Structure formats: C-alpha cells, structure tokens
Amino acid sequence: MDAVVKKAMSKPKRLIQISDCHLGALSSEALLGLNTDQSLHDVLALIVEKEAAFDYLVCTGDIASAGHDTCYRRFINIIHQYFSAPFAWLPGNHDSVPIMAALDIPNPPESRLIEQGNWLVILLDSVVPKKVHGNFAESELAFLSQVLTANPTKYIIVMLHHQPVLIGSAWIDQYIVRNADAFFAIIDQHPQVKMVAWGHVHQDFRSQRNEVALIATPSTCVQFKPQCDDFTVDTLMPGYRWYDLRDDGSFSTGIERVTGKEYVIDYKSAGY
Numbered sequence: 001m002d003a004v005v006k007k008a009m010s011k012p013k014r015l016i017q018i019s020d021c022h023l024g025a026l027s028s029e030a031l032l033g034l035n036t037d038q039s040l041h042d043v044l045a046l047i048v049e050k051e052a053a054f055d056y057l058v059c060t061g062d063i064a065s066a067g068h069d070t071c072y073r074r075f076i077n078i079i080h081q082y083f084s085a086p087f088a089w090l091p092g093n094h095d096s097v098p099i100m101a102a103l104d105i106p107n108p109p110e111s112r113l114i115e116q117g118n119w120l121v122i123l124l125d126s127v128v129p130k131k132v133h134g135n136f137a138e139s140e141l142a143f144l145s146q147v148l149t150a151n152p153t154k155y156i157i158v159m160l161h162h163q164p165v166l167i168g169s170a171w172i173d174q175y176i177v178r179n180a181d182a183f184f185a186i187i188d189q190h191p192q193v194k195m196v197a198w199g200h201v202h203q204d205f206r207s208q209r210n211e212v213a214l215i216a217t218p219s220t221c222v223q224f225k226p227q228c229d230d231f232t233v234d235t236l237m238p239g240y241r242w243y244d245l246r247d248d249g250s251f252s253t254g255i256e257r258v259t260g261k262e263y264v265i266d267y268k269s270a271g272y
C-alpha cells in the first residue's frame, strides 16, 4: 500500500472533552469571582490555537450553574463561534435535563452515540434530579448494556458527569455515582471498553480499573485541588482534555490549560 495512503488511513480520531462550564443565566455571572463565560471563551480559544483539526467535541455536564434555557442557547452559540466540528453534551447535577432535551434550536448537539472510526463514544446521564450525587437509572444501565452488546467490535469510551470511583477528596467523593458497582458489573462483561471519562470533580485524574482507563477532566472555570477532604479551590488554570483514538484500539490523552491570564478567584471560599 502506498505509504501516504496508509498514513492517511491510520490518522487517529481526535476527540476534545470540555466540562463544567457553569454558565450563569447572564453572561456577566461569576463562580467564586471568575466570570465563567470569559473562562469558557479562553478555553475555546486555546483549543483553536492547539488543535488544528479535531473530529468531535464533547461537554461532560454542568454546562449551566442553574439550568436556564438561556444558558444552553448561549453555550451553543459560543461553541459555534469557534468550531464547525460536531459536538455533543450530557447533563450534570447543575443542569436541567428536561430543558436541555427540549431546546428547539438550529444545529443542536448531536446524539449520545458518537462513532469515530473503530471507536464508539457512549454518553450517559448520571443525574439524579435535584441531587448533587450521581446514580444511574435502571433504564440508563439497560441502555449501556444494550449498546455494548450490540457493538462487540468497537473500542468504547463511556462518558458521564459524576465520578464512578473515589478520587481521594472526601467532600466531593460523597457525590460519587452511588450505583457504580452495577455500572462496572456491565463494563466488566465487555472487554472492548477502553475508557470511562467524566467531569464534575474539576481536576485532572487518571487511574486504571482492570484494562479500563479512568479519566477526569478539568473544568473550563474554577479548579478543585486534588486530595483535599474539605472544599479547596486550586490555583491551576481552566483547561480541556484531548484524546487521540487509533484504529488498533490504542489511544493517547492529555490536558491543556489556559496560560497568560490572570483571573480574580476567591481561593479562600469554603464552598460553591
């Protein structure tokens, strides 16, 4: 086979994950002193700078600080200001699932199954209405099981909002996916699952469970300091995660953070 053709065929699919944008009802609103519209713009500008071409963007929840219709419309408008690549989202505990589902807009986010070459990204809803913690409805676990059974030859990334494993910070680990055992019991039956990735914890995190990579992604706004049992704001900058998904099931991933900005953040806050 011609070397150029072979190289083109094996080009990895590049997936971008952003998370926890916490947009307010007004573009002027802030979280712990940080204007969340501004930091989202800064992260998206960074993606434009770093990622000459990517295939898909996913936002893993807490798009809004409180689920107002206007937040989602503004979020989509902002995304389209920067990219033409397709994007999808899933809800977080601060979001309104009914409002996200009912948005009547041109170019809405795409479906919860994202096919990229030999890979399939499955977006799950781990939200319990009016609660901060995560839990999968039976119907959601049935959906996961059915999609995995129907796709034995795809390499799989499962994305959700809440962490399904303890990350070492007691204050946020109380909001773990409560029925994570049932979730992993399904994952364990399907060796094609390569990664489980989430947001919610506003920090970088990597671990491994059997052959499955466990991955969290920083927020596009305020960061939480790892390994702190009480709420602690980190001085790290907003960022995003990239994934290169290769045809043979191997992958690379990393995070990039905004540089050269000075944000006014209430680092002493005891909560948010």
Ligand SMILES: [Fe+2]
Binding pocket: 062, 092, 093, 094, 161, 200, 201
């Ligand atoms: Fe969250």
